[in-house]
Amino acid sequence: MKRREKWTDKRVEKQLDQFPDVKDHRSKAEIFHKVQQRTDEKQKSRRKQRFPWLIPSLAATAAVILGIIIVPGMIPEQDEINNDQLMTMDVEEESEQSEVSEETGEVNETVEEDIDMGIQTERVQEKEVDDVMQVLDEYESIFMDIVDRAGEDGKVASFESKDDLLSHFTTVMSEDLAKSHVDMYFQEDGDELYILAMDAPIWLNEEEPYDVEEVSTEEYHVIQEHDNEMFGHVNIIYVLTFDGDNWVVDEIKQDELG
Amino acid sequence: MHEKFERIYDHYHQMLFQYIFYMVRNREVAEELVQEVYIKVLHSYDEFKGESSEKTWLYSIAKHVAVDWIRKQNRQKRRWLGKWFDVHERDFEVSDSEPLPEEIVIQRDEMKDVYKQLRRCRIDQQQVIVLRYLQGLSINETAEVLGWTESKVKTTQHRAIQKLKKHLSDYDDQELKEVSR
Structure with missing residues (x-):
């Protein structure tokens, strides 16, 4: 016979505290090997895209240097700029050499650092937008969760009235939007709440552009x-x-x- | 790279693995994703400024990897178009046919039920439950990992437990009805 003990906070929490430890059974070496493999693959595919980018930037540097040679004395704060130029010139010379032979050493590293910085800022922005976007996901899942759990006749499982549902929806929707969803898609019948069989709202499709x-x-x-x-x-x-x-x-x- | 890996592995590996496992509920996926975490961590280790603890920083990267994966799954499952009763049936099938991992299968029914119903909670609620109860993080640490305020952690945790309790009671009721039928 099925137990009928009531679920209390304590009982739920006690079970959670006793969830089993789950271990990764693979060895450290195996995991390291896999990580290294994947890192190499990623770098290779990224490097391919990197090179077209290098050439125009070298051309640009060369143009600037040429300009400075032709019109000396026209630029203020000579010292600082000269220093900069000296540095870029070094890099340029080296990179020209390395282009002839094989790309190695310092040049590669400077380029990679530049790109890494770009990737990092990109990632920070991505993260912020990601956090905001999560609400769209929750919006969909809070609604579909009710649909999933409704009976075949459309009877809503865990909410008994529109007000009940409204306060649930307002955790991810504004008051107005929650109200319009509740009114459009649900119907009260006595003590029960039913979903009306119609098309769901349009969700964002993350696989299509937006x-x-x-x-x-x-x-x-x-x-x-x-x-x-x-x-x-x-x-x-x-x-x-x-x-x-x-x-x-x-x-x-x-x-x-x- | 090897040194860094080794150090993080020794200190945090099983902890990160377990966290991801309970979020994605599948051993193979957790194995893949934990590797993904290392790749990200080793690539951006210089970004870590010591503003948060290393532990919560690692957790927050694991969180991103896991949540990305979960969202992708949800999308694929629910590619929208058509009447939702189709969606309803499909989803129902998927969630019920998902096999329990062996670690859970051997547990008592009561715990199995909690595990199953946890999946019905929202992702943010699952996060808090896993971090607080299963990983034993403090409120402060959880807030750092999720980038929330401590009060948001507290309210979400409270709501999550209420939600879980409700799902469990509903589930019991349903089973009872089926037995008496």
């Missing part, structure tokens, strides 16, 4: 073009705002594209 616009530090727009029978050819704009505590989906707009 644009992210930073309107302010507290507002982002995520825009994706859709073209299908149901909605026609439209831009869907997800307005994401920061409510002081969390990011929420504030509003979803449609722009007809004809």
Whole structure:
């Protein structure tokens, strides 16, 4: 017979505390080998893209140096610039040599450092946007979770009224958006809540292209073009705002594209 | 590179592996992803400024790797178009057919249920539960890993437990109904 002990916070927490330790059974050497392999692969594929970039930059450096040789004395703060130039000239000479033979040593390193810095800033921005974008994912999952768990007749499993659901939705949506979703997709019938069988809202499809616009530090727009029978050819704009505590989906707009 | 790897491995490997495992719920995937964490860590070690502890910095990288993977999965599962009752059926199938890892299979039913229902919580709720209860991180450490305030950690943790409790009770009710049918 099935247990019927009630689930309390304590009982849940006690189980969580006792979850088993899970270990990686592979050896240290094996893991290191794999990591090294992957790192090499990544570097190789990145290096291929790096070289076209090097040539124009060398040309540009050469042009600047030429300019300085032709018009000396026209540039203020000579000392500083001269130093810079000397350095770039060194690098250039070396790199010309190395281009003839094999790319080795210092030149390679300077170039790689430059690129690494670029990648790092890119990553920081990516991370911020990523955090904001997470709310779109939560928006989809909070809604689909209810759909997943509804009975075949559309009966909602864990919410009994629209108000119940509304307060649940407002954790990831603005009050207005939550209300419009509850009103559009759900129906109260006595003590039960039912989903109406219709098409779900348009979610962002992360596998298709979309644009992210930073309107302010507290507002982002995520825009994706859709073209299908149901909605026609439209831009869907997800307005994401920061409510002081969390990011929420504030509003979803449609722009007809004809 | 080898030295750095060795040091991080000795201090943190099993901890990071376990964290990723409980987030993605699959050993093979966790093995792949933990390698991904090393690649990122070794590549950007100079970025680490010691503002947070090394431990929470490593966790935050692991978090990104794991969450990226989970999102990609969700996308693939729910590629949208069509009526949602199709989606409903498909998703249901996927979540129920997912086999339990052997570590969990051998546990008592009660724990298995908690493990299964944990998956129904939102990702941020799962994060907090895994970090706080399974990894034993403090509120402060959890806040650093997730980039949240301590109060957000506390409220999310509270909500997560409530959510989990509700899922567990609903699940019990459902089973009871099925038995009496």
